[in-house]
Amino acid sequence: MMKICFMGTPQFGATILEKLLTKHEVVLVVTQPDKKVGRKQIIEFSPVKKVALEKGLEVFQPINIRKEEDYILSFDFDIIVTAAYGQIVGTRLLEYPRYKAINVHGSLLPKYRGGAPIQRAIMNGDTETGITIMYMAKKMDAGDMIAQKAIPILPEDNQDTMFIKLANLGAEMILPVLDDIEKGIVNPIKQDESKVTYAYNLTKEDEKIDFNKDATTIFNQIRGLSSEPGAYFTIDNNIYKVYSSEVSSLQGKPGTIVDVTKTSFTIACGKDSITFTEIKPQGKNLMKVRDYLNGKGRSIIVLNRRV
Numbered sequence: 001m002m003k004i005c006f007m008g009t010p011q012f013g014a015t016i017l018e019k020l021l022t023k024h025e026v027v028l029v030v031t032q033p034d035k036k037v038g039r040k041q042i043i044e045f046s047p048v049k050k051v052a053l054e055k056g057l058e059v060f061q062p063i064n065i066r067k068e069e070d071y072i073l074s075f076d077f078d079i080i081v082t083a084a085y086g087q088i089v090g091t092r093l094l095e096y097p098r099y100k101a102i103n104v105h106g107s108l109l110p111k112y113r114g115g116a117p118i119q120r121a122i123m124n125g126d127t128e129t130g131i132t133i134m135y136m137a138k139k140m141d142a143g144d145m146i147a148q149k150a151i152p153i154l155p156e157d158n159q160d161t162m163f164i165k166l167a168n169l170g171a172e173m174i175l176p177v178l179d180d181i182e183k184g185i186v187n188p189i190k191q192d193e194s195k196v197t198y199a200y201n202l203t204k205e206d207e208k209i210d211f212n213k214d215a216t217t218i219f220n221q222i223r224g225l226s227s228e229p230g231a232y233f234t235i236d237n238n239i240y241k242v243y244s245s246e247v248s249s250l251q252g253k254p255g256t257i258v259d260v261t262k263t264s265f266t267i268a269c270g271k272d273s274i275t276f277t278e279i280k281p282q283g284k285n286l287m288k289v290r291d292y293l294n295g296k297g298r299s300i301i302v303l304n305r306r307v
Contacts, residue, residue, distance in 0.1 A: 002178060003027050003077040005097070006048075007085040014047035015167035016083040016104055016174055023175055026057055028075045032086050033061045066090045079181070082136065083170065086115070094136050099181050101136040103143070104170040106163075108132060108150055110191040112199035113141035118162050120199035123206075123224035125216065127153055129162065131170045133177050135188060142196075144188035147177050158223035158244075202229070209233045211255040211307070214271035215247045222274075230280070233267075235300060235307050241280040248273045257305045263290045265301045 006017050007030040020026055029052040037044045045053070052059045058075075062068035065087045073096055080101035082089070094101045107117035109132040114120075121129040130150035137143035149169060153162060180186045202225070209218055209231050222231045226243040233240055252258035252268030259266035259275075266275040280286040281297070293301060 001025055002079055002099070002182060005030065005072060005075060005077040005080045007031070007080065007082040007089070008048045009046045009086045010084050010163075011047040012106065012163055012167045012170070013083040013085065014051045015171050016081070017048055017051050019171035019174055020081065021055060024178065026052075026055075027077050028060060028072065029057050030060050030062070030065065030072065030085065033063055062087075065093075069093045079178070080136070081174070081178075088140065089136065091138050094138075102133055102146065102177070102181070103136050103141070104174060105132045105134065105141055106166045106170070107199065108148060109134060109141060109145060110193070110196040112197055114199040115201040117199040118166060119159050119202060119224045121224075122153060122157065122159060122162060123221050125220045129153055129166070131166055131173055133170070133173055134191075142191060144190050146181075146186050146188050147173055149173060158226040160227050207231055209242075211267055211274075212270045215269040215274045216272070218269055218274050219245050219247050233307050235305070239282045241286075242276055242278070243280070243286065244276075244278055246275045246277075248275045253306075255307050257301065257303055257307065260293070260301055260303050262293065263288070265289060265293075267307060 002024045004020060004024050004026045005028045006020060006026050008017060009032045029048060031046045031048040034043050034045055049059055060071060069090060069092065072093060077097055079097050079099040083104040105117065107121065108130045112120055128150050130148060132145055133147045134145040135143040151165060151169060207225060207229055209221065222242055222245045225231045230241040230243050248266050250258050250266055250273040252273065254268055254270050256268045257265055258268045258273055264275050264277045266273050277289050278286055279289055279292055
């Protein structure tokens with residue numbers, strides 16, 4: 001049994017943490033500071049913090065881990081395990097434990113180094129992704145690889161489903177990797193620097209739909225951003241968020257509503273078109289297009305209108 005310092009923040013990390021606790025002792029959990037969310041600015045704990053508190057674990061939430069690492073160094077542990085933590089860890093800390101530090105990363109490295117590998121893989125239309133467990137290095141996601149497994153990205157998958165699938169895959173992989181590290185039988189493989197690509201964190205610009213692009217590209221953008229933060233387009237400067245769509249063969253001038261039914265509407269793209277059956281108008285909850293068209297939307301979602 002190893003003593004572990006675990007670092008993670010979202011549900012992806014929480015799934016890995018729960019698996020670690022089935023066999024090892026987690027002496028410290030490091031996660032991002034609490035966030036204020038919603039109009040009422042309610043303080044929300046990260047999924048990792050919630051698990052840690054449920055299990056009675058010590059939790060540390062540095063604003064800047066590099067400036068506050070001395071507290072972590074006061075603990076005795078054999079290895080650092082990170083999974084979607086969200087801050088860059090300094091070399092002093094990475095070199096501190098006996099077995100160094102490893103990261104559970106949501107891509108098939110060296111493809112998609114960075115903070116949004118799962119979203120970018122879907123948005124780019126990839127049909128495969130996976131988990132890489134590697135040693136951590138000073139350079140982001142550049143360490144030697146210990147284990148790697150691939151899984152398909154299905155057309156019906158989105159960000160949410162792939163986060164769950166990859167978290168479960170990472171949880172399945174982590175204990176055998178730790179066993180091999182403890183036994184001294186790992187054979188790390190260096191990453192091929194000529195094949196490196198980056199998955200930079202999402203920006204507001206990534207969320208905006210450009211209907212000049214082809215419908216399949218937009219379909220992938222929408223599912224890569226679903227359900228957080230969601231893709232959007234505007235009508236009369238009002239934001240409409242969408243989280244699911246279907247590609248249609250209808251043609252028309254890009255950005256024009258080319259079909260309206262009782263339950264859906266379709267907007268032409270650079271090639272083909274995209275159909276929506278659910279929509280989130282600005283300031284409203286997600287609703288069926290049918291319900292929106294029965295109310296205010298009747299005068300907004302109209303044939304031949306430009307968006």
